[in-house]
Amino acid sequence: DVKVTQSSRYLVKRTGEKVFLECVQDMDHENMFWYRQDPGLGLRLIYFSYDVKMKEKGDIPEGYSVSREKKERFSLILESASTNQTSMYLCASRPRDRAYRSGNTVYFGEGSWLTVV
């Protein structure tokens, strides 16, 4: 079974702290994603990566950065956490489309609940 593992389920951080959220997948997927989920707003894409060291901004990248040094690991970084970044963060991965198979199946992690106080 594909597994997407998020390192922390629940975190409480202070305003201004640097926060790292880690995500690891074990299926050699090229594509990895970070979303945040807020009540009434649904899931919103923060950043995604389609290969090692490659990244693209999603819909709400402000206040976040990402790192993809290894294929299996995609990190979300809050350089200076703020209270409006209190949210649930979800990591996901998906294989690349190939000529013989679409890479459509997407796999999600368990989520990381971040509270910034």
Place this chain on the structure above:
Amino acid sequence: KNEVEQSPQNLTAQEGEFITINCSYSVGISALHWLQQHPGGGIVSLFTLSSGKKKHGRLIATINIQEKHSSLHITASHPRDSAVYICAVRRGATNKLIFGTGTLLAVQP
């Protein structure tokens, strides 16, 4: 107007009932996903559809590409089916998913 609309937003059913959740979208897609999210956050992918119909246990998903509409059906519903069900579409060949706001289902014993 959202590009992916789900209905209903909230649904309460009695155990054993047949349930339908609808998803309409307004963009060209390469795939549509039905996702399940239980309290606590983790999301499970139930179905990925590009055409036709898929069945897994008591769950059935259909898609009509011409009408830009998909339905998720649950037969013989059970309290453990209580969750948020989310429709998401993959727009063309892009990497991005567009999500509906979800349907909160509560199945009462």
